[in-house]
Amino acid sequence: MVTTLTPMPEPVAPPAAPRPVAVAPVAPVNPAARAVIEIDDVDFHYGASKALHDITLNIMERQVTAFIGPSGCGKSTLLRCLNRMNDLIDGARVSAGQIRIDGVNINDPRVDVIELRKRVGMVFQKSNPFPKSIYENITYGLRIQGLKQKARLDEIVERSLRGAALWDEVKDRLHESALGLSGGQQQRICIARAIAVEPEIILMDEPCSALDPIATAKVEELIHGLKKQFTIVIVTHNMQQAARVSDRTAFFYLGKLIEYTDTRTIFMNPANPQTEAYVSGRFG
Amino acid sequence: MKRFFDAELEAFRSHLLQMGERAIEQTRLAMKALADADIALADKVIASDDELDKLEVKIDDEAIRYMTLRGPVASELRLIVVGMKASHDLERVGDEATGIARRSRKLAIEPRLELYADLPRMANIALEMLRDALDCFVQEDEQKALSVIRRDPEVDNINRLLYRRLTSYMIENPDTIARALELMFISKSLERIADHATNIAEEMVFLSKGLDIRHSDIGKQTELPTTGSHPPA
Numbered sequence: 065m066v067t068t069l070t071p072m073p074e075p076v077a078p079p080a081a082p083r084p085v086a087v088a089p090v091a092p093v094n095p096a097a098r099a100v101i102e103i104d105d106v107d108f109h110y111g112a113s114k115a116l117h118d119i120t121l122n123i124m125e126r127q128v129t130a131f132i133g134p135s136g137c138g139k140s141t142l143l144r145c146l147n148r149m150n151d152l153i154d155g156a157r158v159s160a161g162q163i164r165i166d167g168v169n170i171n172d173p174r175v176d177v178i179e180l181r182k183r184v185g186m187v188f189q190k191s192n193p194f195p196k197s198i199y200e201n202i203t204y205g206l207r208i209q210g211l212k213q214k215a216r217l218d219e220i221v222e223r224s225l226r227g228a229a230l231w232d233e234v235k236d237r238l239h240e241s242a243l244g245l246s247g248g249q250q251q252r253i254c255i256a257r258a259i260a261v262e263p264e265i266i267l268m269d270e271p272c273s274a275l276d277p278i279a280t281a282k283v284e285e286l287i288h289g290l291k292k293q294f295t296i297v298i299v300t301h302n303m304q305q306a307a308r309v310s311d312r313t314a315f316f317y318l319g320k321l322i323e324y325t326d327t328r329t330i331f332m333n334p335a336n337p338q339t340e341a342y343v344s345g346r347f348g
Numbered sequence: 349m350k351r352f353f354d355a356e357l358e359a360f361r362s363h364l365l366q367m368g369e370r371a372i373e374q375t376r377l378a379m380k381a382l383a384d385a386d387i388a389l390a391d392k393v394i395a396s397d398d399e400l401d402k403l404e405v406k407i408d409d410e411a412i413r414y415m416t417l418r419g420p421v422a423s424e425l426r427l428i429v430v431g432m433k434a435s436h437d438l439e440r441v442g443d444e445a446t447g448i449a450r451r452s453r454k455l456a457i458e459p460r461l462e463l464y465a466d467l468p469r470m471a472n473i474a475l476e477m478l479r480d481a482l483d484c485f486v487q488e489d490e491q492k493a494l495s496v497i498r499r500d501p502e503v504d505n506i507n508r509l510l511y512r513r514l515t516s517y518m519i520e521n522p523d524t525i526a527r528a529l530e531l532m533f534i535s536k537s538l539e540r541i542a543d544h545a546t547n548i549a550e551e552m553v554f555l556s557k558g559l560d561i562r563h564s565d566i567g568k569q570t571e572l573p574t575t576g577s578h579p580p581a
Contacts, residue, residue: 304419331421333558340422346349 097124100265100295101146106161108141108319110153115141117319119161123265128287128296130310130327132303134347137316139299143267146170146297147184148177165265182209185258189270191250193242193257198225198234201242201253205261220260227293228256229286248279255286259294266290268298272305284309303343307331315339353418357427360410361485364431364438367403368482371438372475374400374445375541379471382452382534383464390456393449400442407435426558430551434485437544437551441478444537444544451530461517461527470506470538473499477545484552490572493556496549497567503542510535 099122108116116138123129131139141150145163148170150156162169170180182205193201202221203211211217221238225231230252234245242253251271258266268287272280287296287309300306306313307327314324315338323330323339334340341347374393381390411432414420420428477496484493514528514535521528546567553561553572561567 303421307421329558332425334422341349343421344424345351 097127099123100125100166101297102162102164102167103142103145104162104164106142106145106163107159108138108145108150109155109157109159110141111155114159115319116145119321121314121321121324123295123297124312125295126291126293127311128291128298128309130306130313131297131299131316132301132306132313133316133322133342135301136318138319139314139316140269142316143269143297143299146265146267147181147186149186151177182261183263184265184267185261185263186267186269187251187254187258187271189273191247191254191274193245193250193253195241195243197239198242198245198253199238201257202260205257209261224256224260227259227290228252229282229289230256246279248275248282251275251279251283252286255283255290259290263294265295265297268296270299270301273301280305303331303345315342317342353414356410356414356418357424360407360414360431361427363403363407363410364435365482365485367400367407367435367438368478368485370396370400370403371441371445372478372482374442375448375471375475375478378445378448378452379468381449382455383468385452385456385460387453387456390449390453394446394453397442397446400439404435404439408432423555426555430555433551434548437547441541441544444541447537448534451534455527455530458527461524461531464531466506466510467531467534467538470503470510470535471541473503473506474538474542474545477503477542478548481545481548481552484549485555488552488556490553490556493549493552494567494569494572497546497561500542500546503539507535507539 101123103119103121103123106116106119107114108119119138119142131143133139144150145158146165150158158171163171165180165184168175194204196204199221202224203217206217206220211220222231222235225234230249233249234253242250245253251274255266255271272283275283284305287298290296291311298306298310310327312325313327313330315322315330315334315336317338323334323336325335329335330339331343334343338347374396377389378393380386381393411428414428415425418424477499480492480496484490484496511532514532518525518528547562550562550567553559553567557572559566559572561572566572
């Protein structure tokens with residue numbers, strides 16, 4: 065059920081001149097990967113206050129990209145730009161630049177934001193299952209899309225719960241309330257719900273910050289498995305989590321992208337002293 | 349921002365430097381014992397090896413503790429990894445110095461051969477290399493590290509030359525074989541010390557640039573490749 069965005073009729077702007085690229089000390093992660101999200105010179109405002117300055121970065125297909133940085137650095141704002149969650153906030157807007165997914169400008173008025181969010185799913189910091197049964201949580205989005213056949217819904221519920229590594233734990237109580245599950249299971253229900261509609265991209269905003277180490281390990285394991293099928297962008301305050309789960313890491317500070325490269329380079333040999341100070345806990 | 353455990357990293361760094369100083373001093377004294385036929389000095393060098401061994405254990409213990417409890421990344425992680433490797437090299441330098449001291453003890457009671465002259469010259473180069481490699485640790489000067497690496501063939505050449513000369517000498521004077529062999533082993537020890545200095549210099553390049561140049565031709569070049577981040581465009 066992969067949906068497509070309406071392609072724009074006007075020609076795509078010519079690509080910018082290539083930047084000077086330094087030799088990486090290690091081979092970049094899968095250099096053949098395709099950029100599925102292109103963020104080009106993006107500025108973002110909340111009313112008069114500028115939250116993002118001239119952000120340019122590409123998110124590669126079927127990789128995990130981590131956004132790190134101190135509170136207020138703009139990482140969550142940028143994440144929420146990727147499926148236009150910021151539309152819900154008054155006065156919040158991308159004030160310059162473009163965000164393209166598969167070459168289409170997602171802020172073009174002709175883009176259907178519901179379609180966009182089907183393709184770009186989201187998992188939040190606090191698990192937020194609907195006050196419904198486990199089964200209904202997973203099928204909610206599909207029913208809204210008009211899917212009614214029970215056999216098909218059953219199949220998707222099983223596949224999504226298996227995908228979220230939760231099937232064995234909940235298969236005998238699918239019709240019990242999702243609110244009766246543990247925190248870690250609730251978060252994995254939210255991931256199952258996100259993957260049920262078969263998005264291309266999953267955004268995760270600190271998905272483990274409220275979980276204990278065992279539940280965190282399960283979610284990280286899940287993220288690692290999901291990248292075979294999905295492109296994942298994760299915001300995290302946990303430096304070791306970024307190091308463990310991501311292929312690429314972007315470090316933000318005061319609304320600016322300071323450094324973006326392979327995760328190994330960020331944690332082994334960052335080019336920017338601010339990145340070095342942040343990842344080693346010397347910031348401030 | 350200072351962190352409450354920054355002092356641990358400083359202590360680690362200073363213990364490594366202290367170990368470097370001790371290894372240099374041991375080698376210097378072993379060579380002096382050889383030159384002066386000083387048995388008491390040779391005994392002192394042999395007895396002091398224990399200190400270097402203890403420092404190696406201490407440095408490893410500090411490194412493992414820091415990795416376990418402080419989660420080092422970036423330059424700190426490189427410092428810890430390099431510190432562990434360099435301390436192992438320095439411990440081996442100490443072993444070579446002890447070997448030289450043992451041999452000079454034996455040679456001290458024998459009539460002197462005339463082939464000593466090249467050994468002090470070789471020792472001077474090896475010790476300079478070691479000192480420069482350790483300076484890089486303080487200064488994070490990869491150019492100096494590269495110059496250490498480029499000096500290694502000089503010591504290798506002297507060792508080969510000495511080997512040939514000692515071989516012909518033994519053929520001509522079979523009664524000197526035992527003594528000449530001791531000199532050959534001392535020459536080999538000095539060559540090994542220069543190798544350890546080279547290893548440490550390579551480790552210092554990794555420390556300052558995050559670049560692993562072992563078993564490559566990079567060390568022979570005058571410029572290192574640029575490192576750093578790059579946009580994945």
